[in-house]
Amino acid sequence: MTESTTFNRKEQIKKVAQNLFREKGYPATSMRDLAKNVGIEPASLYSHIKSKEDILKEISFRIAQEFFNSIDEVRILNIPADEKLKLAIVGHIKVVRNHADASAVFLHEWRFLSEPFLTQFKTQRRTYEYHFKSILEEGIQRGVFKNINIKIILPSLLSALNWTYEWNRPASSIGPEEIGEEIYEMILNGINK
Amino acid sequence: MTESTTFNRKEQIKKVAQNLFREKGYPATSMRDLAKNVGIEPASLYSHIKSKEDILKEISFRIAQEFFNSIDEVRILNIPADEKLKLAIVGHIKVVRNHADASAVFLHEWRFLSEPFLTQFKTQRRTYEYHFKSILEEGIQRGVFKNINIKIILPSLLSALNWTYEWNRPASSIGPEEIGEEIYEMILNGINK
DNA sequence: CCTACCGATCGGTAGG
DNA sequence: CCTACCGATCGGTAGG
Numbered sequence: 001m002t003e004s005t006t007f008n009r010k011e012q013i014k015k016v017a018q019n020l021f022r023e024k025g026y027p028a029t030s031m032r033d034l035a036k037n038v039g040i041e042p043a044s045l046y047s048h049i050k051s052k053e054d055i056l057k058e059i060s061f062r063i064a065q066e067f068f069n070s071i072d073e074v075r076i077l078n079i080p081a082d083e084k085l086k087l088a089i090v091g092h093i094k095v096v097r098n099h100a101d102a103s104a105v106f107l108h109e110w111r112f113l114s115e116p117f118l119t120q121f122k123t124q125r126r127t128y129e130y131h132f133k134s135i136l137e138e139g140i141q142r143g144v145f146k147n148i149n150i151k152i153i154l155p156s157l158l159s160a161l162n163w164t165y166e167w168n169r170p171a172s173s174i175g176p177e178e179i180g181e182e183i184y185e186m187i188l189n190g191i192n193k
Numbered sequence: 194m195t196e197s198t199t200f201n202r203k204e205q206i207k208k209v210a211q212n213l214f215r216e217k218g219y220p221a222t223s224m225r226d227l228a229k230n231v232g233i234e235p236a237s238l239y240s241h242i243k244s245k246e247d248i249l250k251e252i253s254f255r256i257a258q259e260f261f262n263s264i265d266e267v268r269i270l271n272i273p274a275d276e277k278l279k280l281a282i283v284g285h286i287k288v289v290r291n292h293a294d295a296s297a298v299f300l301h302e303w304r305f306l307s308e309p310f311l312t313q314f315k316t317q318r319r320t321y322e323y324h325f326k327s328i329l330e331e332g333i334q335r336g337v338f339k340n341i342n343i344k345i346i347l348p349s350l351l352s353a354l355n356w357t358y359e360w361n362r363p364a365s366s367i368g369p370e371e372i373g374e375e376i377y378e379m380i381l382n383g384i385n386k
Numbered sequence: 387c388c389t390a391c392c393g394a395t396c397g398g399t400a401g402g
Numbered sequence: 403c404c405t406a407c408c409g410a411t412c413g414g415t416a417g418g
Contacts, residue, residue: 009387024220025305027220027221028220028221030412030413031413031414032411032412032413040387040388041387041389042413043388043389043390043391043414043416045414046413046414046415047387051413052414082385108301112218112221136384139384144385144386145384145385145386146385146386148379148384149371149375151367152367152371152372152375152376153375153376153379153384155353155357155359156353156376157353158356159355159356160348160349160350160352162356163348163349164348166348174344178342178345179345182341182342182345182346183345183346183349186341186346186380186383187383188383188384188385189382189383190379190380190381190382190383191332191339191341191346191380191381192275192339192381192382193337223395223396223397224396233404234404234405236399236400236404236405236406236407238398239398239399240403244397245397245398
C-alpha cells in the first residue's frame with residue numbers, strides 16, 4: 001500500500017521549507033537541511049523545484065494571496081467602518097493562525113527575494129496595508145473614528161496583528177475570533193475603565 | 194591629524210555589524226561583508242573580536258540592558274498604573290528610536306545565539322516583558338484598567354511598540370514622544386468616537 | 387530519485 | 403592589521 005500516486009512531493013517540500021524558514025530563517029536553511037527533513041537526498045530536491053529561491057517565491061506569493069482573499073471579502077461589504085475593521089482584524093488573524101509558518105515568511109523572509117520579485121512582493125504588501133488604511137480613513141471621514149494619526153495607528157495595528165503568530169500557536173486554547181475580538185475592543189474603546 | 198589614538202575599532206565593528214545584521218540578517222552577513230564595510234581585511238577582524246557570534250552576543254546583551262534601564266526607571270516610581278504605562282511606552286520607543294539597528298537584533302537576530310546565551314537572553318527578554326505585564330495587572334487590580342485579557346493585550350502592545358523601528362526612521366518628523374502619546378491614547382481610550 | 391561531484395564561499399587560524 | 407591558507411559547507415549540475 002503506497003501513497004505515492006496521490007502524494008504530492010512538491011507540496012511536501014514547500015511545507016517543510018516553510019517550517020524551516022520560520023524556525024531558522026531563509027539564509028540559515030540549507031538545501032541539505034531541507035532534504036533531510038523531507039527524507040530524500042539533496043540533489044533529488046531539484047527534480048521538484050527549480051532553486052532555493054523558487055521555493056521562497058512560491059511560499060511568499062501564495063500566502064500573500066491568502067491575505068488578499070481575506071481583505072477582499074471585507075472590502076466589498078457595505079457596512080460601517082468599525083464593522084469592517086473588526087472583520088478585517090479577525091480575517092487577518094485567521095490567516096496567520098491557519099498558516100503560521102507561511103505567515104512568518106510573509107513577515108520576515110520575503111526580503112531575501114531577488115528582483116524583480118522583491119519589488120513585486122513589496123507592492124502587494126503595500127496594497128494589502130492600503131486596504132486597512134482605507135478602512136481607517138473612511139471611519140474618520142464618516143465620524144465613526146476619532147481623528148487619529150493614521151501614520152502611527154495603522155502600523156501599530158498591523159504589528160499587533162502580525163505578531164500573533166509568535167505567541168499564539170494553533171494548539172492554544174484561545175481562538176482567532178476571541179483574539180480578534182479582544183484586539184478590536186482595545187483598539188476601539190481602549191483599556192481605560 | 195589622525196584619530197587613531199581615540200578611535201575605537203571594536204566599537205566601529207559592532208556598529209557596522211549591527212547595521213548589517215539588521216539589513217541582511219545575522220546568517221546572511223559574512224565576515225567578509227563586515228570587513229569590507231569596516232575597511233579592513235577579513236582576518237584583521239579577529240584582532241578585535243573573538244568570533245562572529247561574539248559580536249552578536251555583545252550587541253544583543255548591550256541593547257537588552259538599554260531596555261532594562263528604561264523600564265527600571267519607571268518601575269521605581271510611585272504613580273498610578275496608567276501613568277506608568279505611558280512612561281514605559283515612551284521609554285521603549287525612545288530606546289528603539291535611538292538604537293534602531295541594535296533593536297532589530299534585539300527583536301529578530303538573538304535567536305541565532307547558541308546555548309547557554311540563548312537561554313540567558315530569553316530569560317532577560319521575558320523579564321522585561323514581565324515588567325510591562327505587572328503594570329497592566331496592577332492597573333486592573335486597582336480599577337484603573339478594564340478587566341482585559343492580558344495574554345492578548347500584552348503581546349499586542351509590545352508588538353506595536355517593537356515594530357516602530359521598521360517604519361519610524363530617526364529622520365522621521367514624528368518624535369518618540371508623539372508616537373508614544375498616540376499609541377498610549379489608542380490603548381487607553383481607543384479610536385472610537 | 388540517487389551517486390558523484392563542481393566551483394564558490396563560509397568562519398576562522400598561522401605567522402608575521 | 404596583512405598575506406596566505408585551512409577544512410567545511412554552500413547551492414546546484416551531470417548522468418543515470
